[in-house]
Amino acid sequence: MKKYIILFIILVILFVGTWLLNEYKIISLRIWGEKALMSVPVLKEYVKTDKSYDDLLSQKIKLEKENQDLLKKNEDLNDKLNDALNKLESQSEKINNMEAEIVDLKKLKKSREERLQKLVQIYEKMTAAEAANIFISLDKELSLQILSNIKDQQAAAILSNMSPDKAAELSGALK
Numbered sequence: 001m002k003k004y005i006i007l008f009i010i011l012v013i014l015f016v017g018t019w020l021l022n023e024y025k026i027i028s029l030r031i032w033g034e035k036a037l038m039s040v041p042v043l044k045e046y047v048k049t050d051k052s053y054d055d056l057l058s059q060k061i062k063l064e065k066e067n068q069d070l071l072k073k074n075e076d077l078n079d080k081l082n083d084a085l086n087k088l089e090s091q092s093e094k095i096n097n098m099e100a101e102i103v104d105l106k107k108l109k110k111s112r113e114e115r116l117q118k119l120v121q122i123y124e125k126m127t128a129a130e131a132a133n134i135f136i137s138l139d140k141e142l143s144l145q146i147l148s149n150i151k152d153q154q155a156a157a158i159l160s161n162m163s164p165d166k167a168a169e170l171s172g173a174l175k
Contacts (some may be wrong), residue, residue: 048071051138120149144173 021027060167123131123146135143147155147170159167 002025058142116145116149122144123158124150124154128154129161131158132161135162140170140173147174 018027018029022029119142123134126134131154135146138146147158150158158169162170
């Protein structure tokens with residue numbers, strides 16, 4: 001039994017001594033372990049050395065940087081896309097407003113044309129002398145529109161009942 005106790009004490013002293021030497025960096029158990037593992041051909045490919053870890057760490061850092069760059073690029077592209085979508089929406093809204101305005105203008109034009117045709121019908125039913133008296137006081141533009149839409153014979157009769165100056169002015173504008 002004494003043998004076992006002595007053997008145990010020797011093992012403890014060896015273990016504590018080796019541990020202390022490793023702690024104070026006199027020896028390196030890690031390097032000894034790596035050398036022992038690297039000397040076995042089957043285990044050599046599975047053991048990672050400091051160089052392998054450094055290479056992996058540098059690859060990881062490089063990939064993280066690339067990932068950050070790609071994320072920033074993605075964010076920039078999303079911002080550009082949102083700006084383009086907002087611009088497109090704004091332009092679409094402008095187009096819709098313009099289309100509505102065009103529809104309103106067409107309605108207004110149609111309404112004016114209908115009123116002009118009604119005036120033309122009224123002036124066609126009048127005698128040339130009555131129409132000529134009214135034309136003297138009408139706006140030149142309206143007079144021209146009415147004269148260009150009534151029958152040629154009626155227009156000639158109205159112009160012949162006007163003063164020569166007024167008839168000449170309207171005839172010149174009708175060209």
